[in-house]
Amino acid sequence: MTPEELRHKAAEERTAQKRYKHCLNVCMAAGCMSSGADQVKEALTSVVRRYGMEEEVPVRAVGCMGLCSAGPLVSVEPKGVLYQEVKAEDASDIVTSVNDVPVKRIHCPTDTPFFTRQKKIVLENCGKVDPERLEDYIAADGYEALLKVLTEMKPAEVVQQVTISGLRGRGGAGFPTGLKWGTVSKAGTGQKYVICNADEGDPGAFMDRAVLESDPHRVLEGMAVAGYAVGADRGYIYIRAEYPLAIKRLRLAIRQATRAGLLGNQIFGTTFNFNIELRLGAGAFVCGEETALIASIEGRRGLPRPRPPFPANYGLFGRPTLINNVETLANIPTIIRNGGAWFASIGTEKSKGTKVFALAGRVQNTGLIEVPMGVTLREIIFDIGGGIPEGKKFKAVQTGGPSGGCIPEQHLDMPVDYESLMQVGSIMGSGGMIVMDETSNMVDVARFFMEFCMTESCGKCVPCRVGTYQMHELLDRIHRGQGTPTDLELLKELCDVVKNTSLCGLGQTSPNPVLSTLRYFEHEYQELIAAANQAHAATPAGEVTR
Amino acid sequence: MAWIAKNSAGTQIERREQPYLTDELKAKFEAEVLPRYPTRLAATLPVLHELQHRYHYIPYQAIEEAAAFLGVAPAQVLDTASFYEEFWLEPKGKYLIMVCQSLSCELLGHGSLLEKIKSKLGIAPGQTTPDGRFTLMTAECLGSCGTAPCALVNETLYENISVDNFDRVLDSLQ
Numbered sequence: 001m002t003p004e005e006l007r008h009k010a011a012e013e014r015t016a017q018k019r020y021k022h023c024l025n026v027c028m029a030a031g032c033m034s035s036g037a038d039q040v041k042e043a044l045t046s047v048v049r050r051y052g053m054e055e056e057v058p059v060r061a062v063g064c065m066g067l068c069s070a071g072p073l074v075s076v077e078p079k080g081v082l083y084q085e086v087k088a089e090d091a092s093d094i095v096t097s098v099n100d101v102p103v104k105r106i107h108c109p110t111d112t113p114f115f116t117r118q119k120k121i122v123l124e125n126c127g128k129v130d131p132e133r134l135e136d137y138i139a140a141d142g143y144e145a146l147l148k149v150l151t152e153m154k155p156a157e158v159v160q161q162v163t164i165s166g167l168r169g170r171g172g173a174g175f176p177t178g179l180k181w182g183t184v185s186k187a188g189t190g191q192k193y194v195i196c197n198a199d200e201g202d203p204g205a206f207m208d209r210a211v212l213e214s215d216p217h218r219v220l221e222g223m224a225v226a227g228y229a230v231g232a233d234r235g236y237i238y239i240r241a242e243y244p245l246a247i248k249r250l251r252l253a254i255r256q257a258t259r260a261g262l263l264g265n266q267i268f269g270t271t272f273n274f275n276i277e278l279r280l281g282a283g284a285f286v287c288g289e290e291t292a293l294i295a296s297i298e299g300r301r302g303l304p305r306p307r308p309p310f311p312a313n314y315g316l317f318g319r320p321t322l323i324n325n326v327e328t329l330a331n332i333p334t335i336i337r338n339g340g341a342w343f344a345s346i347g348t349e350k351s352k353g354t355k356v357f358a359l360a361g362r363v364q365n366t367g368l369i370e371v372p373m374g375v376t377l378r379e380i381i382f383d384i385g386g387g388i389p390e391g392k393k394f395k396a397v398q399t400g401g402p403s404g405g406c407i408p409e410q411h412l413d414m415p416v417d418y419e420s421l422m423q424v425g426s427i428m429g430s431g432g433m434i435v436m437d438e439t440s441n442m443v444d445v446a447r448f449f450m451e452f453c454m455t456e457s458c459g460k461c462v463p464c465r466v467g468t469y470q471m472h473e474l475l476d477r478i479h480r481g482q483g484t485p486t487d488l489e490l491l492k493e494l495c496d497v498v499k500n501t502s503l504c505g506l507g508q509t510s511p512n513p514v515l516s517t518l519r520y521f522e523h524e525y526q527e528l529i530a531a532a533n534q535a536h537a538a539t540p541a542g543e544v545t546r
Numbered sequence: 547m548a549w550i551a552k553n554s555a556g557t558q559i560e561r562r563e564q565p566y567l568t569d570e571l572k573a574k575f576e577a578e579v580l581p582r583y584p585t586r587l588a589a590t591l592p593v594l595h596e597l598q599h600r601y602h603y604i605p606y607q608a609i610e611e612a613a614a615f616l617g618v619a620p621a622q623v624l625d626t627a628s629f630y631e632e633f634w635l636e637p638k639g640k641y642l643i644m645v646c647q648s649l650s651c652e653l654l655g656h657g658s659l660l661e662k663i664k665s666k667l668g669i670a671p672g673q674t675t676p677d678g679r680f681t682l683m684t685a686e687c688l689g690s691c692g693t694a695p696c697a698l699v700n701e702t703l704y705e706n707i708s709v710d711n712f713d714r715v716l717d718s719l720q
Contacts (some may be wrong), residue, residue: 034705068692178720191584203648207691234582241595241632242644242688244701277582280595282630283688284548299590299616301548301629317584357700360650360691367692429583434691448649452686458629505572 001261003268005145006138013139021056022098023077024048029064029213030245032071033365036087040072043091057098060136063214065127066118068367070108075127084108113383114365119346121354122330123370126214131249137217143262144222145292145336150270158229159185162332164340166352170444171197171288171325172403172429174351174418174506180322183312184230187320192232194223195316195323197293198239198246201285202401203452204432206357208326210368212239212246213275215330216253220276222329225336227274230322235276238293241283251289285456289504290315290323292458304504325430327356347373351417351428355376361398361434364389371416378412381435392437393419396520400429402449402456403509405516425516427509442521443528446514447475453510464507467498471514483529492518548629559606566597566608567615575615586616590626594633603634639674639681641719644698647684650691655708659695660684662709666716679719 001009017023022348026032026041044059065073070084076098083094083106093103120126129136137143150157163178184192195362196219200208212219223235239247254276257263265273279297286292286301294316295303315321331353335343344352351373357380360366364386371380377397381387388394396406405426414420418428436445454468476492477483495511502508518525575596579589593616597608604627615618627633645651645660664670667680674681690696693705697712704715 030690030703031705034690034693034696034703071693179582200689201686203687204650204691205687206691209689242685242698244698245703275582279591282591282595283632283685284630286548296591297588298585299587299626301626317588360694361653432691434653436653440653445649448652455547456686457547457549459547465549 001268003151004142005428006147006262006268009135009219010138010141010144013135017139020058022079024057024059024094024098025062025075025077025127026059026396027063027065027071027073027075028061028131029068029126029210031064031068032073034408035071037072039088040074040086040091043088044074044095046500047091047095051095053095057095060130061132062128063126063131064121064123064210064368066297066368066541067108067114067365069365071260072128073108078100079540082108095162112386113379114369114386117375117384119354119372119381120370121334121343121346122211122218122327122356123214123368124334126210126368129215131214131216132252134217134253134260134262137215141337142217142333144219145333146221146228147268148305148336149225149228150268150272155185155229155231157178158225158336158390161340162229162335165331165349166336166340167328167331167335167343168351168418169325170327170331170355170430172202172400172427174428176325177328178545180312181226182230182322183310184232184320184322187313188232191234191317191319192230193316193319194227194230194232194235195290195293195297196223196235196237196326196329197288197290197323198237198243198326199281199285199288200243200291200326200430201239201288201456202403202430202432203449204358204360204398204401204434205430207368207431209243209246210358211326211330211356212243213249216246216250216256218330218333219250219326220253220257220263220363222324222332223276224267224274225332226324226329230320232322233273233275235274236279236297236316237276238279238281238297243479247278247280254278279355283527284458285452286458286504286506288504292504293323294321295437302402303458304506306503327431348415348417350419355416355428355431357431357433359385359433359435362388362392362437362440363435373417374415376413377407380416380433381412385435388435395436395438395440396445398426398434398436398441398445398513400434400512401432402426402452403427403505404429405510405512406436406445406520407516408520425519427512441479442517442524443475443479446517447472447479449513450475450510453506457506457510461503461507463498463501464510466502467494467502467507468510470494471498471511475514475517478525478528478532481528481532481535483525483532485529485533488525488529493529548631552628554624557606558574559610561607565611566601566605567593567667569621570594570617571600587622590616590623591597591630594623594627598633602640603637606635628675637674637678640679641699642681642683644685644688645671646686646688646690646694646696646698648687648691648694651695652693656695659707659709659712662713663716666713680716
């Protein structure tokens with residue numbers, strides 16, 4: 001495809017879209033699909049056909065609209081009317097009312113904080129474009145960023161824009177993306193690689209899945225821009241095998257982009273080549289760790305190795321490798337189109353831009369949201385999330401999955417950014433947020449995450465392999481009401497050892513859920529232990545309780 | 547736990563005349579997979595995935611054939627295959643049910659769902675029904691926390707599951 005062809009295609013598609021008076025967008029992300037979105041789409045299509053309205057009202061499949069708890073979702077564009085919990089039977093009412101007032105029974109108001117408080121960059125196309133149509137993405141300025149870097153910018157200028165943007169890694173650790181790109185671009189010449197880490201495995205996180213299912217081309221474009229900036233001609237996407245829909249759409253997107261000449265050799269008639277290969281994981285959480293991920297692509301067990309050397313200098317097949325998370329790469333096309341300074345104007349001083357969160361657990365509106373950095377947890381949970389259902393009381397919110405921590409009520413007014421979350425003993429993580437109400441026991445939560453880390457430990461280093469196992473034993477004992485004060489002391493000591501001596505992030509951060517629950521909810525541990533001691537004292541001598 | 551050593555001493559390898567890694571498959575890998583990597587070893591996971599996709603599990607004989615094809619020792623391929631939880635070295639059922647056991651699902655009723663499936667099918671996670679229809683497994687987060695509890699049956703994701711509606715799903719799978 002030449003630059004003229006891309007622009008022509010975009011214009012043509014936009015005109016085609018304008019021709020329609022209305023458009024019925026049916027959310028076809030995994031959430032809505034499983035509650036019957038495909039039947040809804042079929043019903044809408046047949047009703048539109050029955051009324052002979054195909055020329056006026058097309059029915060399109062689009063990606064995630066965010067409010068997963070109210071699916072299947074259908075939106076009528078450009079009016080912006082949203083319908084929730086739509087059933088096939090509602091189809092004819094929806095179609096006949098496109099020119100009229102919305103159908104009240106299923107109407108979902110969009111002037112609520114859930115919609116108005118969000119700011120969408122990564123998710124800007126989600127719920128608007130058909131993830132299975134390249135033309136849709138192109139009409140939404142897709143591949144404009146790639147065209148711009150290839151025809152107007154030097155690789156160093158691309159790195160510079162990313163640096164100016166202040167974007168930090170969205171996979172969890174928050175490493176400055178520009179710095180990473182700069183390191184890889186300066187790491188000599190010769191073969192280099194770009195890897196997109198889509199091995200999203202944190203319990204509670206589904207941001208990457210939604211982006212890949214709803215707007216896969218955005219990630220491909222981000223990777224190609226990254227490849228140009230650092231001097232790589234080959235990219236790999238490492239995705240979990242548990243995401244079949246995302247895999248299917250990515251495969252299709254890669255095929256479409258390659259056929260259109262947006263990936264492959266001599267893109268836009270320049271000398272730049274970039275090919276993308278999809279790699280499937282096979283159920284190992286540790287492969288989200290960059291060095292383990294590299295080992296897995298190389299065909300070995302997914303075991304991490306000590307760093308340095310860092311992948312930026314010595315990565316895949318021993319070559320300099322750039323590894324970025326899905327959401328990080330999904331930010332790139334917009335940053336290039338609008339400039340780094342624009343992105344840096346959003347968010348807080350040290351955390352720029354927006355962050356996608358997956359809101360789940362005991363909260364009214366579960367789903368996918370994107371907010372500027374710096375909003376408070378209270379706004380996220382109570383305004384956007386609509387608070388706790390069934391009149392229950394908020395207790396804590398877990399961020400960052402098994403590497404993160406539980407944040408209690410007193411810190412809810414804290415702005416969400418990398419540093420603040422760290423200060424209160426949690427981490428930004430990849431963006432999972434699990435809300436817990438008064439009925440949750442925090443020892444149980446800590447035990448849950450420890451069980452996860454124990455099962456997923458690769459076993460290479462002793463502190464993590466043995467430490468997570470022993471910490472789980474102790475937590476289980478305390479939770480079962482058989483713990484002693486010594487157990488608690490041991491637990492604290494182990495946390496310290498595992499945190500400081502493990503080889504990779506999985507082990508180093510595995511004590512976090514315990515440490516944060518101990519910090520804010522130690523009384524729950526103490527109560528269980530006190531009750532255990534009382535029971536023990538009441539047992540006649542000679543009887544064994546354990 | 548990937549690090550638990552699996553006892554493979556005295557393993558009898560069931561053999562059949564016909565290779566699992568057929569010439570047609572080999573040609574496909576040579577054309578479509580190997581050119582994308584600088585080493586043959588790197589094709590290990592794609593080859594294993596394809597074998598599992600075809601035969602629903604990875605027989606030991608297939609591991610030997612894959613090793614010969616990739617130019618490495620059979621032990622190395624077995625080493626890799628046995629590390630990943632989702633590579634099946636034993637035959638599994640026609641339908642693989644993966645029940646998500648993540649926190650959101652746990653908060654929203656994964657426990658009773660799993661109990662129901664266990665009692666209905668008469669198997670524990672990791673086991674297959676005698677008629678070879680179902681294999682049950684628990685899985686780490688399936689990424690549907692907004693619509694918990696959830697489960698994956700082969701490649702179909704079910705969300706907002708209740709004990710009753712999943713009962714009907716199981717009945718419909720023949």
